[in-house]
Amino acid sequence: MATTAAIVSIGDELLAGDVENTNASWLGTRLTEFGIDVREIRVVPDEAPTIETTVSDLSQTHTLVLTTGGLGSTPDDITIEAVADALGLPLEPNSEAREHVEAAVTEIREDHPDFRHDIETAARYPASAEIIPNHVGIAPGCICGNVYVLPGIPAEMKAVFEHVANGLEGSITSQTLYTETPESHLNTVLSEVSERFDARIGCYPTGELKRIRIVGEEETAVEDATAWLVRHPNIRRDV
Amino acid sequence: MATTAAIVSIGDELLAGDVENTNASWLGTRLTEFGIDVREIRVVPDEAPTIETTVSDLSQTHTLVLTTGGLGSTPDDITIEAVADALGLPLEPNSEAREHVEAAVTEIREDHPDFRHDIETAARYPASAEIIPNHVGIAPGCICGNVYVLPGIPAEMKAVFEHVANGLEGSITSQTLYTETPESHLNTVLSEVSERFDARIGCYPTGELKRIRIVGEEETAVEDATAWLVRHPNIRRDV
Numbered sequence A, B: 001m002a003t004t005a006a007i008v009s010i011g012d013e014l015l016a017g018d019v020e021n022t023n024a025s026w027l028g029t030r031l032t033e034f035g036i037d038v039r040e041i042r043v044v045p046d047e048a049p050t051i052e053t054t055v056s057d058l059s060q061t062h063t064l065v066l067t068t069g070g071l072g073s074t075p076d077d078i079t080i081e082a083v084a085d086a087l088g089l090p091l092e093p094n095s096e097a098r099e100h101v102e103a104a105v106t107e108i109r110e111d112h113p114d115f116r117h118d119i120e121t122a123a124r125y126p127a128s129a130e131i132i133p134n135h136v137g138i139a140p141g142c143i144c145g146n147v148y149v150l151p152g153i154p155a156e157m158k159a160v161f162e163h164v165a166n167g168l169e170g171s172i173t174s175q176t177l178y179t180e181t182p183e184s185h186l187n188t189v190l191s192e193v194s195e196r197f198d199a200r201i202g203c204y205p206t207g208e209l210k211r212i213r214i215v216g217e218e219e220t221a222v223e224d225a226t227a228w229l230v231r232h233p234n235i236r237r238d239v
Helices: A022-033 A048-061 A079-086 A095-111 A154-165 A187-196 A219-230 B022-033 B048-061 B079-086 B095-111 B154-165 B187-196 B219-229
Strands: A004-010 A037-044 A064-068 A091-093 A124-126 A130-132 A141-144 A147-150 A173-179 A200-206 A209-216 B004-010 B037-044 B064-068 B091-093 B124-126 B130-132 B141-144 B147-150 B173-179 B200-206 B209-216
Touching: A004 A022, A004 A048, A022 A037, A022 A064, A022 A154, A037 A048, A048 A064, A048 A079, A079 A091, A079 A124, A079 A141, A079 A147, A095 A130, A124 A141, A130 A154, A141 A154, A147 A154, A173 A219, A187 A200, A187 A219, A209 A219, B004 B022, B004 B048, B022 B037, B022 B064, B022 B154, B037 B048, B048 B064, B048 B079, B079 B091, B079 B124, B079 B141, B079 B147, B095 B130, B124 B141, B130 B154, B141 B154, B147 B154, B173 B219, B187 B200, B187 B219, B209 B219
Parallel strands: A004 A037, A004 A064, A064 A147, B004 B037, B004 B064, B064 B147
Antiparallel strands: A037 B037, A091 A124, A130 A141, A141 A147, A173 A209, A200 A209, B091 B124, B130 B141, B141 B147, B173 B209, B200 B209
16 A cells, blocks of 8 residues: 555635645655655645544545644634544643743743743643644644644744654655657657556646656556656656 | 635646646635635646546535646546546537637647647537637636636646636635734734624734734625724734
């Protein structure tokens, strides 16, 4: 079985197009590098029932689910409660989370002595959650079962993800080729490579140049398909 | 009932993070400008059953569904068939689509006389589909029921969308305010505005500045909530 992942990006601002969802593409790239097959990205609003249903469904169909966003302290930040509900876990005071939140708040107060933060609420995490430190912001991330809960601010999301990245391992391998041949001239060769080798083939136009991506679980199948493709005129390994 | 929309972005390259999903955020912005409430974005792979299930589900829960991607001519471009299957419509030769495809191919052949394209296949669209011209690329978009099928290449997607944009009408209105007050100091005022007025409130950090977004179906409720918020110190209308 392939290691698959779904990314859930939480936030009305992403749906309204106010913020570009760079988190999902960054995570897509990193997970793909680890050989994990990203099968779905969903952007959902700051609404508890929608987040809960989405996380519950995707955690049952994918090896990993990664959420981003909704870890702040305003009323629309409801990811932690929604993930807890999705997994049927109660929220509990978490001493490790509390230490991280207190340390971050203490640091902010050095420059802004009147800074207020509801530490009790911010230190409540789903029971049995593994806390992931966040050295860039206040709210730590966490792992609950197969769900990784990450902050939404890109710098925080990346820092929290990198804390746990070395524990990730997938089974997918891929190769990329390039060609200037028009898409509509590639049909026969792309259909044939899919039939000959145990690999998925995608073709993506980027201006005059087309990128051919070969993806599979067996490294030899992907390598054989790649070697077979580059024997064709005008299909090559470099840009 | 609010006019709601879901955007379905189709393509393995988006999931692998090879391409930033600027289409979804661009459509999110445009639809929001029309007063349409974008409730979900899904990025799905170039897989017929997944596209079919996604379009079928979302077309039943939202006023509008917009798909982007998968209209090319390589074997991984399967959106048209999948949308037809999702809506239970047969694929049929479409004379209007054929005219558009032939015109585009003729133009390409002026510079590239050996350009080949399977016009028969490219001119098959779901029965009763309304064809949307694509003057930037080869494949026209289409409207099938409440599903708008758009190309994936951003320039083509935008051009095809703009052909039908003037027919879109929503019911949502929104206002944006700005503040430098820390998020955690805004809880009381944001909770209170939600209780006082029939409007959703979001708060989005963008560096030191926080953006407060007020969204609702009743223009007066959104205006009243905005007027109430700007009476608070440090909450203002401009950046």
